[in-house]
Amino acid sequence: MQVSEKQFSKYFHTHYRPLCLHALHFLGNTEEAEDVVQEIFMKLWDKREQLATIKSVKAYLYKAVRNNCLTRIRDAKPTTSLEMVAPDQLLSDEEVEERSEMEARIWKMIDELPERRRHIFLMAKRDGLSYKEIAAQTGLTVKTIENHVFRAMQSLRANDFNAYIFFFA
């Protein structure tokens, strides 16, 4: 049985970003991670006639991304650091999938933060700057910085639809 375009599109839209994050753990490079995932979906399209024989397409996609990444690391120049190999070896397949899905949600939520809050959030979490250092760089008070990071973390953790549920209930 051949997979329809609609089904294929659904696989892509559900798993694209989590798979990119999955690949990013191996490769540490967003561009390469996206290339891998594009390649995997091209292969999936080529295999669409055999898809009915694959038990779990999701598990297949994660395995395929993993294998592709490991091959790339193996084939890369010896400058590739050894510790990058198989960063998921302590996790079960299920845990790897859950982590990738969670990280895809975090990525999306950072995307959706207001610009100034995103900037401050990244200074704290990416650059590891203290609130005091961020305050000095941005000219804002330490309290304001604290507030921005607190609220960014809230929107990562909290359910954004509380107010809507309350309103329409």
Place this chain on the structure above:
Amino acid sequence: MQKNRNDIDDSVRFVAQHYQQGVFDTANGWKKLTHTLPGFRKGHYLTLVARVAAVALLLLVSGIGIWMSVNRPRQLVAESGNYAFTLPDRSEVVMQEGAELTYDRRFGQQDRRVAMLGDIRFIVTRDETKPFIVTTPTASITVLGTVFDVSENEEGTTLSVISGRVLFTPVSPAVQLLCSAGMRIHYKAKGEEINVFSDDASIFYSAKRNELSIHNATIEQLLQLLSQYYNIQLEAPEEELPLHLTASFSGKSIIEILNIINITLDTHIQIVH
């Protein structure tokens, strides 16, 4: 639970370290992929393009402007004096002189969206499946069926709720504030200031200056506002909810504010995780 939290923190750090705006975008990825896939959708695209081209050509040749006028948003302007109008969903608007209201042909399909400038009263027909959404340059207001006034000028937006409940969202900070009958919200875009008034109480918040002033508000009103503002769940024992409070805070975090209130009023407000 602790492990779970550590996992989230690790993931937040990992994502933040690699985050780049616009990267890992599913829509872009899909576009890129479908361009390279052999045999994917090409037939459909051609038919669609051919159809659009044929329609466009027909319109150009015949010179009929119907297509344009159907698609063009409907704009109402109260040029001189007040102006009352009934929208396609039978909601009524009363526009003060100078007010403008715009809606397009999708009005009522999935929701009921209008954009406005100036001062307008809305008497909205109830339809729980299609929220009525009013946008001004500085805020958006979502309702199901109610009566309210919106006043907009270059400074900001004011909402007065006559009956029912209305969800008010300023452009920045984009927090959702629920207002019930008798409440008035005044939002000033410049200082990102939100002022909420009821009959005898008011709460003022300035995001830019990080100031919070409360005048004669009950703990219940305050918790409702703060929990929506910070997107957290706040709780206090029921007997403490009617207590009134007048206070001003400047440069304090939400946790410090709650601690000060708890110590001063001997209340037991807490953040529910």
